[in-house]
Amino acid sequence: MTGIEIVEHAGAKVNLTLRVGRAREDGYHPLDSLVVFADWGDTITVRPASGLTLSLSGEASRALAGEGNNLVIRAARALQLAAGIDSGAAIHLEKRIPVSAGLGGGSADAAATLRALNRLWQLDWPIEDLAHLACDLGADIPACLYSQPLRMRGIGEWIELLGEFTPLFGVIVNAGIPVSTADVFRRFDAAGPAKLTESAPDLQRLPAWLAGEPNDLEAAALSVAPEIARTLELLAAAGQPGLVRMSGSGASCFALYSSRDAAQQAATMLAAALPDWTVVPVQLGAGQLGAGSND
Template sequence: MLSEAAPAKINLTLRVGAPREDGYHPIDSLVVFADFGDRLDVREAPGLMLVMGGPTARDVPDDNDNLVLRAARALQSAAGIEAGAQIHLHKHIPVEAGLGGGSADAAAALRLLNTFWGVNWSLDRLAQLGAGLGADVPCCVYSQPLRMRGRGEWIDILSNWPDMQGVLINPGVAVPTGPVFKAFDRSDPAALVESDPPARDHLAWLSTQPNDLEMPAKSLAPEIADALDWLAAQPGVILARMSGSGASCFAVCEPGTHEAIAAAYPGFAKAVRFPGGSR
């Protein structure tokens, strides 16, 4: 049996432009990954099988549209693989939470089966395959600090991004991505203005870069605003922001303070590390 981690994705920044003619929104986002997430195990089986467990597994579709199965079938087809696999998904990332859980699982399935079936493709090639599964899958294939642009297919790895300590919290509401983008479009957004590259003072730079989906998400789920207010009021919090399209929020914290902050939140909370790009 082989295993692969599926780290939660955090959008430290997220700039979004008006939809293009094809309906997609161009983005510019700085992304890191937490040392918290899901896990996939795989063992031999005559066909493709998916077993799920964990605290958030009941919220994940278990039909043929499941992203893990779609990723497995995509790799089978692209690499000409006839072997099967039994995949066990240990689900911990909340669903529809802005933490890229489904995309992280699909990316982990690609990495895991790439090894299990002896395909031995590069991460770049797996990311290209993953682009057909969802906009966040390519960045999750790399699972290290990066900047993603376009629909998510233009990726620049950030090799000098520092380690950070933080907290992830979820206010207990599911926020589907589609309605958030519809609310964003009703604000008559302008064309995307890409951010300048990070300066040496990463935290100072982060403080100037917003999540453009935060306001429309808060209009749909006021609990997000309450969660952000709670985070911002905690001693040791340097920066508090929503991740992705919500509803999960994160804080970047002063060293040694994140565990106490997570313990104080009256809901889903995790003290985490956001590993840097030097590893």
Template structure:
């Protein structure tokens, strides 16, 4: 095999995000649901025999990437850890906006690890890639796992879950937000308790510490069995995003984007550390569980599904997205 083309790297949304504690090393402990969506980057890989690693960006990239981005760092780490003499030309068609809280860079890194594992004939098992991915970033293991997940720890403890088909309006303001800046904000509040939703496991910080020391991936973790009440609880607007208030204070465009979606669809919430926000469509409920507006906008799309885009600021990125069943590369390792 000399090349692999059209490798997808999908984005994620945080359906909720609770900060539930802090480790001694300063990393915050989280609980969240990560949902894979069909907004994706595309990568192409061509094997090189000289060991060189180069990245070539598509002309329609959504943002100018740093010279040493996560996909190059992932390729270099895999090359070093495996002792592989091959290199690669990596062609990246960047569509997921940077600085959005949608995991675009982490997804690129995960797809790079999965593709080069094949292209270089390494045949590493997923658990080995998972450990390498975690060294690159806390979100990388999620994209390697290939399933929607109830997420704990700093993002590395994954409980795979199944989600119903859902549709979202996603809006990314022009301004991006630094994750480090949000987590260091004095406005960051800690949730009073861990997520207690029927069907979800309730973990305390001691359990977090124990699980972190053992490691966990979505392939070997015991699946979370969501009963009907548990599914209904979070679909009806469970929780919040604890990072949203500091993001709103730092970035007025987040407030503007939230207001746009609230006015159009009757609900809105930020994903990750922002600055992208989303609205859930077609369920008739707000994130706080109250009914969506019944006059004017009702949380459903009109016959012209793109009519809501009219009047948006020209430098905002907007798209209607749907949940994926699983990551397109699920089973590649």
């Protein structure tokens, strides 16, 4: 297997909607979210090696410097143990998704690592088995393993793939402000949230349905990082977006547009005005299960 190199895309996770209920007795919060994945994100590359190693590159990787137990390595070790093998791998993470940004970057990286090592080690595990293993690593990792439009419920482990989904065109913006998910949930809990009320996605009337749906964590995130309000305002003023919303627990926000060209024009305008921010035009919802390549 010398010379084999497997590459996996770790697409940014975008919560088009996010309903969250009050915490269960075990402390976890039930949720109901329509999730899509971007054609932009991180890249995982794996090669055969005697042990497990992780190297990093990319501007966003600076925030991970010094992490000896990165989620990528934890995922690799978990698969190695579950499969009962001692095969190793040299793992490289090209990091583009900002850390603590509400885009599931760490989860996407771990998921891409599991997919890549499943192929490198020729385990042939079905994606469902990888997702079961991933539940113990992080609530978002099972969804990121599929990287397809889906409805996520429970605490993230209940996945419903949506099948045919018309791709959306948008812009993702992050001001470089890391936001702690734990802090956001503490503020959310302090507000006395109600029991979760679920809402099945209406794909036939998607724009209208999205407009009526919330991100229940937005108010709590704004109290933690008031700067998010400016990101939302700038996106709302860039072109004519059909929807502007925060993703996940923040601080990244996104806007949806009627066409790829409209999204690109808005991104160009925002990038020129905000050179130090992450501003990316994206296609959402066209992810493919296990998309990757062998070199």
